[in-house]
Amino acid sequence: xxxxxxxxxxxxxxxxxxxxxxxxxxxxxxxxxxxxxxxxxxxxxxxxxxxxxxxxxxxxxxxxxxxxxxxxxxxxxxxxxxxxxxxxxxxxxxxxxxxxxxxxxxxxxxxxxxxxxxxxxxxxxxxxxxxxxxxxxxxxxxxxxxxxxxxxxxxxxxxxxxxxxxxxxxxxxxxxxxxxxxxxxxxxxxxxxxxxxxxxxxxxxxxxxxxxxxxxxxxxxxxxxxxxxxxxxxxxxx
Amino acid sequence: xxxxxxxxxxxxxxxxxxxxxxxxxxxxxxxxxxxxxxxxxxxxxxxxxxxxxxxxxxxxxxxxxxxxxxxxxxxxxxxxxxxxxxxxxxxxxxxxxxxxxxxxxxxxxxxxxxxxxxxxxxxxxxxxxxxxxxxxxxxxxxxxxxxxxxxxxxxxxxxxxxxxxxxxxxxxxxxxxxxxxxxxxxxxxxxxxxxxxxxxxxxxxxxxxxxxxxxxxxxxxxxxxxxxxxxxxxxxxxxxxxxxxxxxxxxxxxxxxxxxxxxxxxxxxxxxxxxxxxxxxxxxxxxxxxxxxxxxxx
Numbered sequence: 092x093x094x095x096x097x098x099x100x101x102x103x104x105x106x107x108x109x110x111x112x113x114x115x116x117x118x119x120x121x122x123x124x125x126x127x128x129x130x131x132x133x134x135x136x137x138x139x140x141x142x143x144x145x146x147x148x149x150x151x152x153x154x155x156x157x158x159x160x161x162x163x164x165x166x167x168x169x170x171x172x173x174x175x176x177x178x179x180x181x182x183x184x185x186x187x188x189x190x191x192x193x194x195x196x197x198x199x200x201x202x203x204x205x206x207x208x209x210x211x212x213x214x215x216x217x218x219x220x221x222x223x224x225x226x227x228x229x230x231x232x233x234x235x236x237x238x239x240x241x242x243x244x245x246x247x248x249x250x251x252x253x254x255x256x257x258x259x260x261x262x263x264x265x266x267x268x269x270x271x272x273x274x275x276x277x278x279x280x281x282x283x284x285x286x287x288x289x290x291x292x293x294x295x296x297x298x299x300x301x302x303x304x305x306x307x308x309x310x311x312x313x314x315x316x317x318x319x320x321x322x323x324x325x326x327x328x329x
Numbered sequence: 330x331x332x333x334x335x336x337x338x339x340x341x342x343x344x345x346x347x348x349x350x351x352x353x354x355x356x357x358x359x360x361x362x363x364x365x366x367x368x369x370x371x372x373x374x375x376x377x378x379x380x381x382x383x384x385x386x387x388x389x390x391x392x393x394x395x396x397x398x399x400x401x402x403x404x405x406x407x408x409x410x411x412x413x414x415x416x417x418x419x420x421x422x423x424x425x426x427x428x429x430x431x432x433x434x435x436x437x438x439x440x441x442x443x444x445x446x447x448x449x450x451x452x453x454x455x456x457x458x459x460x461x462x463x464x465x466x467x468x469x470x471x472x473x474x475x476x477x478x479x480x481x482x483x484x485x486x487x488x489x490x491x492x493x494x495x496x497x498x499x500x501x502x503x504x505x506x507x508x509x510x511x512x513x514x515x516x517x518x519x520x521x522x523x524x525x526x527x528x529x530x531x532x533x534x535x536x537x538x539x540x541x542x543x544x545x546x547x548x549x550x551x552x553x554x555x556x557x558x559x560x561x562x563x564x565x566x567x568x569x570x571x572x573x574x575x576x577x578x579x580x581x582x583x584x585x586x587x588x589x590x591x592x593x594x595x596x597x598x599x600x601x602x603x604x605x606x607x608x609x610x611x612x613x614x615x616x617x618x619x620x621x622x623x624x625x626x627x
Protein backbone atom coordinates (compact mmCIF):
# COMPACT_ATOMS: atom_id res chain seq x y z
CA UNK A 92 0.00 0.00 0.00
CA UNK A 93 1.28 3.46 -0.85
CA UNK A 94 1.30 6.06 1.85
CA UNK A 95 2.48 8.94 -0.31
CA UNK A 96 1.72 9.18 -4.03
CA UNK A 97 3.28 12.03 -5.96
CA UNK A 98 2.37 12.48 -9.61
CA UNK A 99 4.05 15.05 -11.88
CA UNK A 100 4.21 17.55 -9.03
CA UNK A 101 5.58 20.96 -10.02
CA UNK A 102 6.18 24.18 -8.12
CA UNK A 103 7.22 27.39 -9.81
CA UNK A 104 8.31 30.65 -8.23
CA UNK A 105 8.03 33.11 -11.11
CA UNK A 106 10.25 31.77 -13.85
CA UNK A 107 12.13 29.48 -11.44
CA UNK A 108 11.01 25.85 -11.22
CA UNK A 109 11.81 24.60 -7.71
CA UNK A 110 10.11 21.22 -8.12
CA UNK A 111 9.97 19.88 -11.67
CA UNK A 112 7.44 17.13 -12.50
CA UNK A 113 8.36 14.90 -9.57
CA UNK A 114 6.66 11.50 -9.34
CA UNK A 115 7.24 9.13 -6.42
CA UNK A 116 5.40 6.40 -4.54
CA UNK A 117 6.34 5.74 -0.93
CA UNK A 118 5.05 2.62 0.80
CA UNK A 119 3.39 2.36 4.19
CA UNK A 120 6.02 1.63 6.83
CA UNK A 121 8.88 2.52 4.54
CA UNK A 122 11.86 4.60 5.69
CA UNK A 123 12.42 6.86 2.74
CA UNK A 124 15.32 9.31 2.40
CA UNK A 125 15.07 12.44 0.28
CA UNK A 126 18.50 13.83 -0.51
CA UNK A 127 19.66 16.89 -2.33
CA UNK A 128 21.97 19.87 -2.14
CA UNK A 129 20.75 23.23 -0.86
CA UNK A 130 18.34 24.51 -3.49
CA UNK A 131 17.69 21.09 -5.04
CA UNK A 132 13.99 21.37 -4.24
CA UNK A 133 13.59 19.01 -1.29
CA UNK A 134 12.39 21.66 1.18
CA UNK A 135 9.82 22.92 -1.33
CA UNK A 136 8.62 19.37 -1.94
CA UNK A 137 8.27 18.71 1.80
CA UNK A 138 6.38 21.99 2.28
CA UNK A 139 3.89 20.90 -0.38
CA UNK A 140 3.47 17.43 1.13
CA UNK A 141 2.94 18.86 4.63
CA UNK A 142 0.37 21.39 3.42
CA UNK A 143 2.51 24.48 4.04
CA UNK A 144 2.74 25.43 0.40
CA UNK A 145 0.56 24.84 -2.66
CA UNK A 146 1.73 23.10 -5.83
CA UNK A 147 1.66 24.87 -9.20
CA UNK A 148 0.55 21.72 -10.99
CA UNK A 149 0.46 17.94 -10.58
CA UNK A 150 -1.18 15.73 -8.00
CA UNK A 151 -0.27 14.16 -4.68
CA UNK A 152 -1.97 12.26 -1.91
CA UNK A 153 -0.54 12.00 1.59
CA UNK A 154 -2.01 9.28 3.83
CA UNK A 155 -4.80 8.99 1.26
CA UNK A 156 -5.73 12.70 1.34
CA UNK A 157 -5.45 15.05 -1.58
CA UNK A 158 -2.94 17.86 -0.98
CA UNK A 159 -5.06 20.37 -2.91
CA UNK A 160 -8.48 19.68 -1.47
CA UNK A 161 -7.85 18.06 1.94
CA UNK A 162 -4.98 20.06 3.43
CA UNK A 163 -6.33 19.98 6.98
CA UNK A 164 -6.79 16.20 6.84
CA UNK A 165 -3.22 15.88 5.61
CA UNK A 166 -1.94 17.97 8.52
CA UNK A 167 -3.82 15.89 11.10
CA UNK A 168 -2.24 12.69 9.81
CA UNK A 169 1.40 13.67 9.79
CA UNK A 170 4.12 14.39 12.34
CA UNK A 171 7.14 16.62 11.85
CA UNK A 172 10.51 16.95 13.49
CA UNK A 173 13.48 19.08 12.51
CA UNK A 174 16.95 19.25 13.95
CA UNK A 175 16.73 22.98 14.55
CA UNK A 176 13.37 23.35 16.20
CA UNK A 177 11.30 20.62 17.73
CA UNK A 178 10.50 21.34 21.35
CA UNK A 179 9.91 24.37 23.58
CA UNK A 180 13.04 24.54 25.71
CA UNK A 181 11.46 26.53 28.52
CA UNK A 182 8.59 24.11 28.98
CA UNK A 183 9.01 20.87 30.92
CA UNK A 184 9.14 17.45 29.29
CA UNK A 185 5.53 16.75 30.27
CA UNK A 186 4.32 20.20 29.17
CA UNK A 187 5.85 19.72 25.75
CA UNK A 188 4.15 16.37 25.30
CA UNK A 189 0.79 17.80 26.43
CA UNK A 190 1.13 20.87 24.24
CA UNK A 191 1.80 18.89 21.06
CA UNK A 192 -0.87 16.32 21.93
CA UNK A 193 -3.32 19.21 22.38
CA UNK A 194 -2.33 20.83 19.08
CA UNK A 195 -3.09 17.60 17.26
CA UNK A 196 -6.44 17.42 19.05
CA UNK A 197 -6.09 14.03 20.72
CA UNK A 198 -8.25 13.40 23.80
CA UNK A 199 -7.01 14.20 27.29
CA UNK A 200 -7.44 10.56 28.27
CA UNK A 201 -5.20 9.49 25.40
CA UNK A 202 -2.63 12.17 26.32
CA UNK A 203 -2.55 10.92 29.90
CA UNK A 204 -2.02 7.23 29.06
CA UNK A 205 0.36 7.87 26.20
CA UNK A 206 2.47 10.36 28.20
CA UNK A 207 3.18 7.69 30.82
CA UNK A 208 4.01 5.23 28.06
CA UNK A 209 6.42 7.63 26.33
CA UNK A 210 8.17 8.58 29.57
CA UNK A 211 8.59 4.87 30.39
CA UNK A 212 9.99 4.03 26.97
CA UNK A 213 12.52 6.84 27.14
CA UNK A 214 13.36 6.23 30.81
CA UNK A 215 12.46 9.86 31.50
CA UNK A 216 9.92 9.29 34.35
CA UNK A 217 12.10 11.17 36.82
CA UNK A 218 12.67 14.03 34.41
CA UNK A 219 9.02 14.74 33.53
CA UNK A 220 9.07 18.00 35.48
CA UNK A 221 12.44 19.14 34.19
CA UNK A 222 12.76 21.89 31.62
CA UNK A 223 13.66 20.54 28.20
CA UNK A 224 16.69 22.82 28.00
CA UNK A 225 18.21 21.03 31.02
CA UNK A 226 18.21 17.68 29.17
CA UNK A 227 21.29 16.46 27.32
CA UNK A 228 21.10 17.02 23.56
CA UNK A 229 20.68 13.35 22.72
CA UNK A 230 17.70 13.01 25.04
CA UNK A 231 16.09 16.06 23.52
CA UNK A 232 16.30 14.52 20.05
CA UNK A 233 14.77 11.24 21.22
CA UNK A 234 12.02 13.10 23.06
CA UNK A 235 11.38 15.26 19.98
CA UNK A 236 10.87 12.14 17.89
CA UNK A 237 8.47 10.65 20.46
CA UNK A 238 6.52 13.91 20.44
CA UNK A 239 6.41 13.95 16.63
CA UNK A 240 4.74 10.51 16.58
CA UNK A 241 2.74 11.03 19.81
CA UNK A 242 -0.60 11.41 18.00
CA UNK A 243 0.16 8.22 16.04
CA UNK A 244 0.38 9.85 12.62
CA UNK A 245 0.43 7.80 9.43
CA UNK A 246 3.56 9.58 8.24
CA UNK A 247 6.37 11.37 10.04
CA UNK A 248 8.67 13.87 8.32
CA UNK A 249 12.18 14.14 9.77
CA UNK A 250 14.58 16.88 8.74
CA UNK A 251 18.23 15.97 9.39
CA UNK A 252 17.19 14.14 12.55
CA UNK A 253 20.57 12.85 13.69
CA UNK A 254 23.14 15.31 12.39
CA UNK A 255 25.45 16.36 15.20
CA UNK A 256 24.36 13.80 17.81
CA UNK A 257 26.84 11.36 19.33
CA UNK A 258 27.26 7.95 17.65
CA UNK A 259 25.50 5.97 20.39
CA UNK A 260 22.45 8.25 20.65
CA UNK A 261 22.30 8.32 16.89
CA UNK A 262 21.91 4.56 16.77
CA UNK A 263 19.31 4.55 19.55
CA UNK A 264 17.48 7.12 17.47
CA UNK A 265 17.54 4.94 14.36
CA UNK A 266 16.24 2.02 16.40
CA UNK A 267 13.32 4.24 17.41
CA UNK A 268 12.73 5.00 13.73
CA UNK A 269 12.86 1.28 12.85
CA UNK A 270 10.35 0.59 15.62
CA UNK A 271 7.99 3.30 14.35
CA UNK A 272 8.28 1.95 10.80
CA UNK A 273 7.56 -1.59 11.95
CA UNK A 274 4.34 -0.27 13.52
CA UNK A 275 3.34 0.96 10.08
CA UNK A 276 4.37 4.61 10.33
CA UNK A 277 5.91 5.85 7.09
CA UNK A 278 9.10 7.80 7.70
CA UNK A 279 10.33 10.45 5.29
CA UNK A 280 13.81 11.71 6.12
CA UNK A 281 15.25 14.75 4.36
CA UNK A 282 18.94 15.33 4.75
CA UNK A 283 22.03 16.43 2.96
CA UNK A 284 24.18 14.08 4.96
CA UNK A 285 24.70 11.01 2.85
CA UNK A 286 25.73 9.05 5.87
CA UNK A 287 22.26 9.50 7.35
CA UNK A 288 20.73 8.31 4.07
CA UNK A 289 22.37 4.91 4.28
CA UNK A 290 19.99 3.98 7.14
CA UNK A 291 16.94 4.37 4.88
CA UNK A 292 15.16 1.57 2.99
CA UNK A 293 15.11 3.62 -0.20
CA UNK A 294 16.40 7.02 -1.18
CA UNK A 295 15.69 9.57 -3.88
CA UNK A 296 18.37 12.05 -4.88
CA UNK A 297 17.07 15.41 -6.10
CA UNK A 298 18.96 17.88 -8.24
CA UNK A 299 17.59 21.08 -9.83
CA UNK A 300 14.01 20.17 -8.90
CA UNK A 301 14.08 16.67 -10.38
CA UNK A 302 14.49 13.20 -8.91
CA UNK A 303 17.69 11.98 -10.55
CA UNK A 304 18.13 8.65 -8.80
CA UNK A 305 15.86 6.31 -6.86
CA UNK A 306 16.55 3.01 -5.12
CA UNK A 307 17.92 1.30 -2.02
CA UNK A 308 21.37 2.48 -0.88
CA UNK A 309 22.80 -0.83 -2.13
CA UNK A 310 21.15 -0.52 -5.54
CA UNK A 311 22.38 3.03 -6.04
CA UNK A 312 25.94 2.19 -5.06
CA UNK A 313 25.91 -0.72 -7.50
CA UNK A 314 24.35 1.36 -10.30
CA UNK A 315 26.96 4.12 -9.98
CA UNK A 316 29.79 1.70 -9.17
CA UNK A 317 30.93 3.51 -6.01
CA UNK A 318 31.42 2.55 -2.36
CA UNK A 319 29.22 5.09 -0.66
CA UNK A 320 26.15 7.27 -1.16
CA UNK A 321 28.23 10.43 -0.97
CA UNK A 322 30.00 9.44 -4.18
CA UNK A 323 26.67 8.61 -5.87
CA UNK A 324 25.52 12.08 -4.96
CA UNK A 325 28.65 13.77 -6.24
CA UNK A 326 28.43 11.89 -9.55
CA UNK A 327 24.84 13.05 -10.02
CA UNK A 328 25.35 16.68 -9.05
CA UNK A 329 28.54 17.23 -11.03
CA UNK B 330 52.41 24.52 16.84
CA UNK B 331 49.63 24.07 19.39
CA UNK B 332 50.14 22.74 22.90
CA UNK B 333 47.14 22.19 25.10
CA UNK B 334 47.75 21.03 28.66
CA UNK B 335 45.00 20.16 31.09
CA UNK B 336 42.59 22.85 29.90
CA UNK B 337 39.29 22.99 31.81
CA UNK B 338 36.34 25.32 31.37
CA UNK B 339 32.92 25.40 33.04
CA UNK B 340 29.82 27.46 32.36
CA UNK B 341 27.54 27.85 35.40
CA UNK B 342 28.73 24.59 36.91
CA UNK B 343 28.50 22.67 33.64
CA UNK B 344 31.94 21.36 32.66
CA UNK B 345 32.44 22.07 28.94
CA UNK B 346 36.08 20.94 28.94
CA UNK B 347 37.70 18.57 31.43
CA UNK B 348 41.50 18.51 31.49
CA UNK B 349 41.86 18.48 27.73
CA UNK B 350 45.42 17.91 26.50
CA UNK B 351 46.93 17.38 23.05
CA UNK B 352 49.48 18.79 20.65
CA UNK B 353 49.26 19.77 17.01
CA UNK B 354 52.44 19.72 14.93
CA UNK B 355 53.47 22.48 12.59
CA UNK B 356 52.05 21.97 9.09
CA UNK B 357 49.49 19.41 10.21
CA UNK B 358 45.87 19.17 9.08
CA UNK B 359 44.35 18.28 12.44
CA UNK B 360 40.72 17.36 13.07
CA UNK B 361 38.79 17.88 16.31
CA UNK B 362 35.94 15.42 16.01
CA UNK B 363 32.94 15.04 18.26
CA UNK B 364 29.16 15.54 18.49
CA UNK B 365 27.36 18.80 19.28
CA UNK B 366 28.01 19.83 22.87
CA UNK B 367 31.32 17.93 23.12
CA UNK B 368 33.37 21.09 23.79
CA UNK B 369 34.83 21.76 20.33
CA UNK B 370 33.78 25.40 20.09
CA UNK B 371 34.89 26.12 23.65
CA UNK B 372 38.34 24.74 22.92
CA UNK B 373 38.70 26.69 19.67
CA UNK B 374 37.55 29.91 21.35
CA UNK B 375 40.13 29.42 24.09
CA UNK B 376 42.85 28.94 21.46
CA UNK B 377 41.61 32.02 19.62
CA UNK B 378 41.85 33.99 22.94
CA UNK B 379 38.12 34.74 22.93
CA UNK B 380 37.52 32.77 26.15
CA UNK B 381 39.69 32.34 29.21
CA UNK B 382 40.25 28.80 30.49
CA UNK B 383 39.42 28.14 34.17
CA UNK B 384 42.63 26.15 34.51
CA UNK B 385 45.35 24.60 32.41
CA UNK B 386 47.71 26.05 29.86
CA UNK B 387 47.64 26.44 26.11
CA UNK B 388 50.22 27.81 23.72
CA UNK B 389 50.29 28.60 20.06
CA UNK B 390 53.93 28.44 19.05
CA UNK B 391 55.66 30.32 21.88
CA UNK B 392 52.60 32.41 22.66
CA UNK B 393 50.43 31.82 25.69
CA UNK B 394 46.67 32.07 25.01
CA UNK B 395 46.12 34.24 28.08
CA UNK B 396 49.17 36.52 28.15
CA UNK B 397 50.02 36.86 24.47
CA UNK B 398 46.53 37.28 23.05
CA UNK B 399 47.53 40.24 20.87
CA UNK B 400 50.21 38.23 19.08
CA UNK B 401 47.90 35.29 18.61
CA UNK B 402 45.14 37.41 17.12
CA UNK B 403 47.62 38.83 14.60
CA UNK B 404 49.00 35.52 13.46
CA UNK B 405 46.08 33.14 13.61
CA UNK B 406 43.22 32.95 11.11
CA UNK B 407 39.77 32.09 12.47
CA UNK B 408 36.59 30.98 10.80
CA UNK B 409 33.82 30.78 13.43
CA UNK B 410 30.90 28.39 13.21
CA UNK B 411 28.29 31.02 12.45
CA UNK B 412 28.69 33.21 9.36
CA UNK B 413 30.60 36.18 10.71
CA UNK B 414 31.22 38.44 7.74
CA UNK B 415 29.47 41.73 7.11
CA UNK B 416 26.24 40.85 5.36
CA UNK B 417 25.67 44.31 3.93
CA UNK B 418 29.16 44.62 2.49
CA UNK B 419 29.94 43.12 -0.89
CA UNK B 420 32.25 40.18 -1.39
CA UNK B 421 35.17 42.42 -2.31
CA UNK B 422 34.46 44.95 0.45
CA UNK B 423 34.54 42.18 3.04
CA UNK B 424 37.88 40.94 1.79
CA UNK B 425 39.33 44.47 1.70
CA UNK B 426 37.99 45.17 5.18
CA UNK B 427 39.59 42.07 6.72
CA UNK B 428 42.87 42.80 4.93
CA UNK B 429 42.96 46.35 6.31
CA UNK B 430 42.09 45.23 9.85
CA UNK B 431 45.18 43.04 9.74
CA UNK B 432 47.26 45.90 8.31
CA UNK B 433 47.72 44.36 4.90
CA UNK B 434 46.03 44.55 1.49
CA UNK B 435 44.42 42.09 -0.87
CA UNK B 436 47.46 41.95 -3.18
CA UNK B 437 50.18 40.95 -0.73
CA UNK B 438 49.00 37.40 -0.09
CA UNK B 439 46.61 37.06 -2.99
CA UNK B 440 48.40 33.95 -4.29
CA UNK B 441 47.30 32.16 -1.14
CA UNK B 442 43.58 32.72 -1.64
CA UNK B 443 43.60 32.85 -5.45
CA UNK B 444 42.24 29.33 -6.12
CA UNK B 445 39.41 29.92 -3.62
CA UNK B 446 38.65 33.55 -4.32
CA UNK B 447 38.60 33.11 -8.09
CA UNK B 448 35.50 30.96 -7.71
CA UNK B 449 33.53 33.80 -6.07
CA UNK B 450 35.17 36.70 -7.92
CA UNK B 451 32.44 36.85 -10.59
CA UNK B 452 30.14 37.86 -7.70
CA UNK B 453 32.53 40.36 -6.10
CA UNK B 454 29.94 43.15 -6.22
CA UNK B 455 27.24 41.05 -4.60
CA UNK B 456 26.39 41.59 -0.95
CA UNK B 457 27.63 38.77 1.30
CA UNK B 458 24.08 38.04 2.53
CA UNK B 459 23.01 37.18 -1.03
CA UNK B 460 25.58 34.41 -1.45
CA UNK B 461 24.76 30.70 -1.40
CA UNK B 462 26.05 28.58 1.51
CA UNK B 463 29.03 27.25 -0.43
CA UNK B 464 30.03 30.72 -1.63
CA UNK B 465 29.71 32.25 1.86
CA UNK B 466 32.03 29.57 3.10
CA UNK B 467 34.62 30.35 0.40
CA UNK B 468 34.46 34.05 1.21
CA UNK B 469 34.86 33.39 4.94
CA UNK B 470 37.86 31.18 4.25
CA UNK B 471 39.41 33.85 2.00
CA UNK B 472 38.93 36.49 4.71
CA UNK B 473 40.49 34.28 7.37
CA UNK B 474 43.56 33.72 5.17
CA UNK B 475 44.15 37.22 3.81
CA UNK B 476 46.84 38.06 6.42
CA UNK B 477 48.66 34.77 5.76
CA UNK B 478 48.21 33.29 9.23
CA UNK B 479 50.55 30.61 10.52
CA UNK B 480 47.64 28.73 11.97
CA UNK B 481 44.07 28.47 10.76
CA UNK B 482 41.29 27.60 13.24
CA UNK B 483 38.04 26.47 11.63
CA UNK B 484 34.96 25.80 13.75
CA UNK B 485 32.64 23.38 11.93
CA UNK B 486 33.16 24.86 8.47
CA UNK B 487 31.29 22.00 6.78
CA UNK B 488 28.18 21.89 8.97
CA UNK B 489 25.08 22.54 6.87
CA UNK B 490 27.03 22.45 3.61
CA UNK B 491 26.15 20.00 0.83
CA UNK B 492 28.37 17.09 -0.16
CA UNK B 493 29.88 18.68 -3.25
CA UNK B 494 30.84 21.93 -1.50
CA UNK B 495 32.17 19.92 1.43
CA UNK B 496 34.44 17.93 -0.83
CA UNK B 497 35.75 21.12 -2.45
CA UNK B 498 36.31 22.67 0.96
CA UNK B 499 38.44 19.77 2.18
CA UNK B 500 40.42 19.98 -1.04
CA UNK B 501 41.16 23.63 -0.24
CA UNK B 502 42.27 22.76 3.30
CA UNK B 503 44.72 20.22 1.90
CA UNK B 504 46.38 22.95 -0.19
CA UNK B 505 47.03 24.96 2.99
CA UNK B 506 49.65 22.37 3.83
CA UNK B 507 51.60 23.27 0.70
CA UNK B 508 51.75 26.83 2.00
CA UNK B 509 53.00 25.64 5.38
CA UNK B 510 49.87 26.71 7.24
CA UNK B 511 48.82 24.55 10.17
CA UNK B 512 45.09 23.82 10.22
CA UNK B 513 42.88 22.81 13.15
CA UNK B 514 39.35 22.02 12.00
CA UNK B 515 36.39 20.83 14.07
CA UNK B 516 33.55 18.70 12.74
CA UNK B 517 30.70 16.56 14.06
CA UNK B 518 30.98 14.26 11.01
CA UNK B 519 33.07 11.25 11.86
CA UNK B 520 33.64 10.31 8.24
CA UNK B 521 35.62 13.53 7.75
CA UNK B 522 38.31 12.16 10.08
CA UNK B 523 39.82 10.26 7.15
CA UNK B 524 40.67 13.55 5.45
CA UNK B 525 42.92 14.69 8.34
CA UNK B 526 46.55 13.85 9.16
CA UNK B 527 45.63 13.29 12.79
CA UNK B 528 42.48 13.73 14.83
CA UNK B 529 41.38 14.16 18.44
CA UNK B 530 38.09 12.51 19.34
CA UNK B 531 36.18 14.58 21.88
CA UNK B 532 33.03 13.79 23.89
CA UNK B 533 31.52 15.47 26.98
CA UNK B 534 34.52 17.76 27.32
CA UNK B 535 37.03 14.93 27.35
CA UNK B 536 39.62 14.04 24.75
CA UNK B 537 39.03 10.31 24.15
CA UNK B 538 41.92 9.62 21.79
CA UNK B 539 44.49 11.41 19.63
CA UNK B 540 45.97 9.58 16.63
CA UNK B 541 46.03 9.29 12.86
CA UNK B 542 42.72 8.07 11.37
CA UNK B 543 44.36 4.77 10.51
CA UNK B 544 45.70 4.25 14.03
CA UNK B 545 42.36 5.15 15.59
CA UNK B 546 40.72 2.36 13.63
CA UNK B 547 43.63 0.01 14.40
CA UNK B 548 43.05 0.64 18.12
CA UNK B 549 39.59 -0.92 17.83
CA UNK B 550 40.06 -3.84 20.18
CA UNK B 551 37.00 -6.07 19.64
CA UNK B 552 36.06 -8.40 16.83
CA UNK B 553 33.60 -6.69 14.53
CA UNK B 554 30.94 -8.34 12.39
CA UNK B 555 28.29 -6.95 10.13
CA UNK B 556 25.01 -8.33 8.99
CA UNK B 557 22.36 -7.28 6.57
CA UNK B 558 18.80 -8.53 6.61
CA UNK B 559 15.31 -7.72 5.49
CA UNK B 560 13.71 -6.80 8.80
CA UNK B 561 16.24 -4.77 10.73
CA UNK B 562 14.45 -4.31 14.04
CA UNK B 563 13.70 -8.04 14.30
CA UNK B 564 17.27 -8.85 13.36
CA UNK B 565 18.68 -6.49 16.01
CA UNK B 566 16.49 -8.13 18.65
CA UNK B 567 17.43 -11.63 17.47
CA UNK B 568 21.15 -10.81 17.58
CA UNK B 569 20.82 -9.41 21.09
CA UNK B 570 18.90 -12.49 22.20
CA UNK B 571 21.87 -14.70 21.29
CA UNK B 572 23.88 -13.11 24.15
CA UNK B 573 27.05 -13.61 22.13
CA UNK B 574 27.87 -10.00 21.44
CA UNK B 575 29.10 -7.17 23.61
CA UNK B 576 27.21 -4.68 21.41
CA UNK B 577 24.67 -4.76 18.61
CA UNK B 578 23.90 -1.50 16.83
CA UNK B 579 22.58 -0.27 13.47
CA UNK B 580 25.25 1.01 11.08
CA UNK B 581 23.90 2.40 7.83
CA UNK B 582 22.54 -0.45 5.74
CA UNK B 583 24.11 -2.96 8.13
CA UNK B 584 23.95 -3.97 11.75
CA UNK B 585 27.29 -4.09 13.55
CA UNK B 586 28.01 -6.63 16.29
CA UNK B 587 31.07 -6.63 18.51
CA UNK B 588 32.52 -9.55 20.41
CA UNK B 589 35.53 -10.20 22.65
CA UNK B 590 36.33 -13.40 20.80
CA UNK B 591 36.37 -14.53 17.18
CA UNK B 592 33.08 -16.07 16.12
CA UNK B 593 32.23 -18.55 13.39
CA UNK B 594 29.93 -16.77 10.94
CA UNK B 595 28.44 -20.07 9.76
CA UNK B 596 27.34 -20.94 13.28
CA UNK B 597 25.81 -17.51 13.84
CA UNK B 598 23.95 -17.60 10.52
CA UNK B 599 22.56 -21.02 11.46
CA UNK B 600 21.38 -19.77 14.87
CA UNK B 601 19.69 -16.80 13.23
CA UNK B 602 17.94 -19.01 10.70
CA UNK B 603 16.72 -21.01 13.64
CA UNK B 604 15.16 -17.82 15.00
CA UNK B 605 13.34 -17.35 11.72
CA UNK B 606 15.65 -14.74 10.21
CA UNK B 607 15.79 -14.94 6.43
CA UNK B 608 18.15 -13.61 3.78
CA UNK B 609 21.00 -13.03 6.15
CA UNK B 610 24.69 -12.54 5.49
CA UNK B 611 26.84 -12.47 8.62
CA UNK B 612 30.47 -11.57 7.99
CA UNK B 613 33.57 -10.04 9.55
CA UNK B 614 33.71 -6.25 9.09
CA UNK B 615 36.38 -3.58 8.97
CA UNK B 616 35.82 -1.07 11.78
CA UNK B 617 35.45 2.64 11.06
CA UNK B 618 36.03 5.75 13.15
CA UNK B 619 32.46 5.61 14.46
CA UNK B 620 32.96 2.05 15.72
CA UNK B 621 36.04 3.14 17.63
CA UNK B 622 34.23 6.22 18.95
CA UNK B 623 31.41 4.01 20.27
CA UNK B 624 33.95 1.67 21.88
CA UNK B 625 35.64 4.62 23.60
CA UNK B 626 32.33 6.10 24.79
CA UNK B 627 31.24 2.98 26.59
